[in-house]
Amino acid sequence: MKEENYGKVRTPGAYQYVHVAFNSGADTSITVFIGYVAPGADSWVQIDDVYLAPPYGNWAGYVVPSSPRNTAPTAVTASWVEPSFPCADTAAPDHVSDWVGLDGLDHGPYESLVQIGTAASCDNRDPHTGARVLVHQAFWEVINGGQDTGEQPVPGNRPVAAGDTMSASVVRRSSDPTTYVLPLSNLTRHWTAP
Structure with a gap:
């Protein structure tokens, strides 16, 4: 094959x-x-x-695997523009996440991943019309040995909207390789979440 x-x-x-x-x-x-x-x-x-x-059927991106030829990165950074898309009238899940992370290549019981980014979803409805509305949220997530925190909101209720320019990093501390720093910035609205 x-x-x-x-x-x-x-x-x-x-x-x-x-x-x-x-x-x-x-x-x-x-x-x-x-x-x-x-x-x-x-x-x-x-x-x-x-x-x-x-x-993986639900994500695509650039992956750098570790090997003697290619040392795994200890920091990764990405920038993107928060997307906008119409919410269908059906109950079909409409969800897009833009994120940056370290690890995450393995898929199974030993999977690990540290990531931060934004999610846009049509999970909410307008209280007056009942129509599905697009909601944006900043999030972080950690998968450790297959145990997943799920997408957790970035503290501080930071506003994110379609068209915002975002920048995020995941940095593994050299002094303690089990500790990560995850800054996320909204360059349009001038905030950074540590």
């Missing part, structure tokens, strides 16, 4: 992350083969943590 070549690990004793995306079509099972072509000298390969995951 798909093959991904990998090479010599540059850092002795380290692992490299190899990701293979494929479409299984109508097949309900697959067999994973891991091989190695030696470079003409004594060598070996050690495999660990093979994981088959379904594709």
